[in-house]
Structure formats: structure tokens, C-alpha cells
Amino acid sequence: MAKKFLARFSIQKDKAKHAPSLLGIRQGERKTLRNYMERFNKTCMNIQNLPTEAAIMGLINGLREGPFSQSISKKYPTSLNEVQQRAEKYINMEENSRLGETSKAGFTPRDKDKESRKKED
Template sequence: MYLTDASDATRCKVFPTTLTKTAIKWFDSLPPRSITSSDDLTKKFLARFSIQKDKTKHAPSLLGIKQGDRKSLRSYMERFNKACLDIQNLPTEEAIMGLINGLREGPFSHSISKKHPTYLNEVQERAEKYINMEENSRLGEASKTGLSNPPRDKDKESRKKEDQPTEKPRKYHNYTPLRVSLVDVYREICNTEKIPPPHPIKHKRGGSRTEYCEYYQIYGHSTNECYDLKNVIEKLAREGRLDQFLANRADEQKKRRRDEEGE
């Protein structure tokens, strides 16, 4: 969130997905519209759970994070991002300097030294380019040497695939016809209906960067293709909580047809 300069609204929406057990119960008990900003949410969370850290970390602690000779750029960026979360009010310049200081000698560090970034999201975008190059290079080398999938690993993978279903089981046998796209339904009701947060999933590498799911807030699949959101919407429909929305949509379509016939 910090490295990508996420908006205040995005931080508020994503934060509840990290909570479990007592914390999520506390969040669900908050009165509607009682949170005005991510800072407000942070203060209320800390006041409720009284989180204390043994030692307060400051920007200089980032200097201890190094990439390492055999560590990938992706793993370094992930460790650095986590370290930034432990530092309150971290200045952008000090974060960038700490990140550059920890890079090992290589193409990305040379690129950064030639053109010094001024924003964290700029660093992230440039890092993604070199991460992809690094991973593609490793895959190419592995395929040449024939070590990408040793025989034993292939046997294990084949057994795992046999044990796992090829397709995720359907939760419902029949789904309510919505007559509008899933994303339109979600956008319409997400501010009025209490929609449960998405289940935590491991982000898949190599997913499509052109398809974005508004429910999970990740790239890799579109909102209309989100299996879990479809089940959430179906549950609301079966509880009768979409009747008014669907009725309004039907009236709008009838009015639109009448207007078109009148023209």
C-alpha cells in the first residue's frame, strides 16, 4: 500500500481483509459511516487493541535491509515493503534512499543511479520491469539446462493434479439471472449492502495486468469473472436483498425501450 501510493479510500477498504477472529468482530461492530479516513480507522484500531511494539523503528533501520548476492529482486522488494510498514511517518526521500542503498550491483541499481526517482510508485513500476526480466531469464536458463522440472518433481506435480479437482466446485446449482453485469450489481450495492470481505488468496504471478477485480482489488481476473463475488451476490439475491435493485433495473430498461420506440 505504501510503495504504490494507495488512496485513502483504498487503504480503508483493504485493511479489514487483513483482520481475523476478534479483530474482524470489532470491525463489524463499528457503526455505519463512523470511519472518516484511514488515519481515523488506525486510531480506533490502536485504541481498541492497544498494540505496543518493543522498539520504535525509524528510517535508518531500512539501511540494514540488503538484497543479498543470491536473493531475487522480488523478494527484496517484498521485505523492504514490510519494513516500511513498521515505520510511522516515513519520509518518501528516506524510503527511496533506503531502498537504493540495499540494492546489489545489477541492471536495476544502474538504472536507478542514472535516473533518480522522486516517487515511491515510480520505483515500484520500474522495479516490476526488472523483476519480470529477471524471472524470465531464470526460466530461460532452467529450460536450457533441463532442470526446470526434475523427474521427481514432475511425479509429485502429476499426483497433486490428480488429487485436486480440475474445476472449483459450484456453490449453487442455479444462479439468479441478473440481466446486468456482475460488476454493475457490485458497484450499485457495495455502498448499501454489507458485503463480506473476500477470502485471502495468494496472488498469482504472471496474471493478466489488463483484468482487474474490484472485489478482491487485484489484477489477474475481471470482476465479472470473480467466482466468489458471484456467490456473494447470489446469497443476497436468495435473501431477497436484491429485489429492489433488480426491480429498479427492470423499470429503467422498460422506460428506455419506451423512449426508443417513441423516437
């Protein structure tokens, strides 16, 4: 009975993760850089003795084409801390541009009428 129990539940045990598992993490077409970095960092935390170079290569490999991936390809990072700092700049830019789009989208025709009245006054 003990063998059956162990056989049944040992299959469900989390398998150890290794550096090649980072290659499966990709930034989706509609996913934010913040979302991608969070998923990537979470996976990195589950890999013991992860070489810095492997982590950086995995991160770059999973990035979709965009400003951050172009920046990384121009000046290759030497540490994960550098990657995180550079990513934070692009995350902020991405979020600021999204806020700008939201405020423009919230501009209703009624607001346009108010603007034209102000100009006339």
C-alpha cells in the first residue's frame, strides 16, 4: 500500500527546473514587458545554480521584437541587475504610453463641445 501511495503522489511532485526551461518562456504578442519579466523571474527563482549568462540568454530569446529587445541587442547586459534596471525603464515607458492612450480614448464628443465653447468665449 505504501508503494502504491508513493507511486501515485510522486508523479504529481514538481519536477526540478533547469536552465533550458527558460527557453519556453516567451513574451506574448499582447503581453506587457512587466508581465513577461515577472513570469521570467518567477521561473528563474525555481532553478538552482542558474548561470547568469544562461538567464540573460533565455530572457533575450523570449522577448518579442520591440524597443527593449533592440536596446538589449545593441548593448549586451553583463548582469541580471543591469537587465532589470534597463527593463524597468522600458516598462515605465510602456505603461506611460498606455495611460496616454487611455486618456485620449476617454475624450468624448461632449468634451469636444466644451473645448470649442471655451475657445469661443
